[in-house]
Amino acid sequence: MKKTTEHDVRSHSSADGGADGGGKLFETREARGSGVAVAKQLFMLTVLAAILLIWCHRVTNIPAAGGGEGRVRRWLWMALFGAEVLFGLYWVVCQPVRLSHVRHRPFKNKLLQRYGDDLPSIDIFVCTADPEIEPPVLVVNTVLSAMSYSYPPDKLNVYLSDDGGSEFTFYALIEAARFSKSWIPFCRKFNVEPRSPEAFFAVNLGLGDDQYAQQLLHIKELFDDMKSRIEAVIENGKVPDEVSAFHKGFSEWNSEFSKQNHPSVVQIVIDGRGIDDVDTDGCRLPTLVYMAREKNPEWPHHFKAGAVNALIRVSSEISNSPIILNLDCDMYPNNPDTVQEILCFFMDEERGYETAYVQFPQHYDNITKNDHYANSNDVINEIELAGLGGYGAALFCGTGCFHRRESLCGRIFSKDDKIELKTDNTIREKSVNELEKAAKVLADCCYEKGTSWGKEVGLVYGCAVEDIVTGLTIQCRGWKSVYYNPKKKAFIGVAPTTLSQSLIQHRRWSEGMFQIFCSRYCPFIYGRGKIKLGAQMGYCIYLLWPLCSLATLCYVTIPSFCLLRGTSMFPQVLQSVMLMIRADLR
Numbered sequence: 071m072k073k074t075t076e077h078d079v080r081s082h083s084s085a086d087g088g089a090d091g092g093g094k095l096f097e098t099r100e101a102r103g104s105g106v107a108v109a110k111q112l113f114m115l116t117v118l119a120a121i122l123l124i125w126c127h128r129v130t131n132i133p134a135a136g137g138g139e140g141r142v143r144r145w146l147w148m149a150l151f152g153a154e155v156l157f158g159l160y161w162v163v164c165q166p167v168r169l170s171h172v173r174h175r176p177f178k179n180k181l182l183q184r185y186g187d188d189l190p191s192i193d194i195f196v197c198t199a200d201p202e203i204e205p206p207v208l209v210v211n212t213v214l215s216a217m218s219y220s221y222p223p224d225k226l227n228v229y230l231s232d233d234g235g236s237e238f239t240f241y242a243l244i245e246a247a248r249f250s251k252s253w254i255p256f257c258r259k260f261n262v263e264p265r266s267p268e269a270f271f272a273v274n275l276g277l278g279d280d281q282y283a284q285q286l287l288h289i290k291e292l293f294d295d296m297k298s299r300i301e302a303v304i305e306n307g308k309v310p311d312e313v314s315a316f317h318k319g320f321s322e323w324n325s326e327f328s329k330q331n332h333p334s335v336v337q338i339v340i341d342g343r344g345i346d347d348v349d350t351d352g353c354r355l356p357t358l359v360y361m362a363r364e365k366n367p368e369w370p371h372h373f374k375a376g377a378v379n380a381l382i383r384v385s386s387e388i389s390n391s392p393i394i395l396n397l398d399c400d401m402y403p404n405n406p407d408t409v410q411e412i413l414c415f416f417m418d419e420e421r422g423y424e425t426a427y428v429q430f431p432q433h434y435d436n437i438t439k440n441d442h443y444a445n446s447n448d449v450i451n452e453i454e455l456a457g458l459g460g461y462g463a464a465l466f467c468g469t470g471c472f473h474r475r476e477s478l479c480g481r482i483f484s485k486d487d488k489i490e491l492k493t494d495n496t497i498r499e500k501s502v503n504e505l506e507k508a509a510k511v512l513a514d515c516c517y518e519k520g521t522s523w524g525k526e527v528g529l530v531y532g533c534a535v536e537d538i539v540t541g542l543t544i545q546c547r548g549w550k551s552v553y554y555n556p557k558k559k560a561f562i563g564v565a566p567t568t569l570s571q572s573l574i575q576h577r578r579w580s581e582g583m584f585q586i587f588c589s590r591y592c593p594f595i596y597g598r599g600k601i602k603l604g605a606q607m608g609y610c611i612y613l614l615w616p617l618c619s620l621a622t623l624c625y626v627t628i629p630s631f632c633l634l635r636g637t638s639m640f641p642q643v644l645q646s647v648m649l650m651i652r653a654d655l656r
């Protein structure tokens with residue numbers, strides 16, 4: 071007999087995912103009304119009762135002011151009560167997402183059967199900012215992995231934004247372009263995974279003497295050579311003249327060029343339309359573009375948000391794909407089929423037109439044994455983000471996110487205005503020089519002056535967590551977003567490994583998120599009537615994060631302090647229970 075599933079499934083599609091022409095391109099499973107959900111609700115009620123009892127106890131037992139000792143106890147009592155009120159309210163904010171957990175399943179085979187070759191082109195943005203913190207070899211591994219998606223290469227366009235304006239990063243990209251001519255056919259031929267060469271060679275040693283092992287050894291040799299050339303150039307602090315003569319792009323780096331002050335650089339390293347840039351099998355390659363937007367100390371650069379907005383414009387000139395993937399340079403695509411999977415969410419006939427973006431969780435492959443800095447994010451990835459996704463309000467987390475270009479560029483959602491995802495073929499006629507010249511202007515500092523960029527268009531400026539606030543504005547324009555957490559990790563990144571890195575990152579996030587809460591973007595005000603109350607509360611799990619640190623601080627210091635002074639802060643009943651337990655144990 072067939073076993074019933076643990077969830078009561080309310081499916082938006084036929085659950086078979088079969089290959090018939092009809093049916094939806096993805097299904098969504100919600101846990102509602104099932105045994106699990108009822109148990110969850112009961113559990114919540116018990117916690118709520120406990121919180122209310124604690125509050126009650128604090129209010130009805132406030133110590134008398136009295137003399138010195140009494141006054142201290144009264145203050146400590148009030149501080150603990152304050153912390154408990156904060157914890158309690160925060161707990162309330164956290165609950166709706168726990169009840170709206172959904173899981174999506176795309177049917178990529180159906181997509182391929184239905185659309186065949188008629189799939190849209192994709193622009194992939196990789197951002198880097200500092201060649202010392204983010205070594206060029208790491209950056210090109212991400213670029214190569216993105217170039218090797220198992221998607222028609224003429225429909226892939228990879229853009230590297232280099233805010234460090236580094237000649238070494240440009241050199242590394244030229245080297246990567248050359249290596250990709252062997253790497254992409256190798257990946258295609260043997261269907262290897264992952265397609266970040268560094269990650270791949272770390273686990274594939276090429277043992278044996280069959281054709282695969284031989285080719286693997288050969289390609290590994292090419293990769294190692296490339297890596298040592300890049301590292302040698304960085305170590306010498308100069309790109310050799312014979313190398314820089316090889317590509318016109320190097321002429322951009324003159325004596326006046328500095329990281330903080332330089333004109334825009336846009337170089338089409340591989341022109342995917344051409345017949346000159348082909349791989350070793352003679353097949354077309356993805357387009358590859360290097361961009362260092364103009365930097366001028368007199369103009370604000372708006373950090374990553376500024377870089378991504380420049381990329382949105384530059385790419386609109388060169389490829390103008392309807393779908394954009396955002397990647398940090400230290401997060402490589404791990405699953406070659408991801409593009410087909412996310413297209414199911416965008417191209418589903420019934421619900422695809424309302425999807426603005428598809429966000430994947432962030433996974434890391436350098437987590438230490440005991441995960442000292444709590445980077446594995448299990449509760450966030452499995453419960454909270456999935457719960458927000460359940461409200462159609464998945465958070466935009468900056469990397470590992472596929473956007474619809476139109477919604478990222480400020481378009482307001484309209485039911486009657488279904489946007490078709492089409493490759494833009496009007497660009498085909500322009501020459502590389504024409505494209506570069508036109509795109510360069512779009513990466514200049516002054517281009518945004520007097521425009522809506524950074525406000526209604528593109529990523530929002532003025533916030534340390536530009537991704538979160540941008541996602542919220544998109545949802546408040548009527549769009550839905552999907553959180554997709556497949557079993558096979560779609561992206562794998564590098565987490566902070568030292569205390570100082572981790573503290574700096576968390577401080578930046580906390581400040582940025584609390585800033586959103588205190589600004590006009592506060593979800594309860596800005597999102598009122600636009601996103602569901604559960605989603606508004608879900609956002610506040612993160613926006614109110616920093617406040618919890620105050621409550622935590624109270625809770626870790628005051629009880630210890632009281633213990634040392636022999637002052638009791640908790641109900642006597644607990645003490646007698648503890649004594650009973652101790653007696654039992656004996």
Ligand SMILES: O=c1ccn([C@@H]2O[C@H](COP(=O)(O)OP(=O)(O)O[C@H]3O[C@H](CO)[C@@H](O)[C@H](O)[C@H]3O)[C@@H](O)[C@H]2O)c(=O)[nH]1
Binds near residue numbers: 199200233
């Ligand atoms: O002026 C800048 C600063 C940063 N970056 C790039 O932005 C990305 C993220 O910056 P990082 O310093 O690594 O921040 P993290 O805290 O690791 O990033 C997380 O948090 C950010 C803020 O919420 C998001 O933008 C990121 O996508 C998300 O991974 C990196 O690729 C950088 O190269 C730029 O392009 N220009």
Ligand SMILES: [Mn+2]
Binds near residue numbers: 398400
């Ligand atoms: Mn990072």
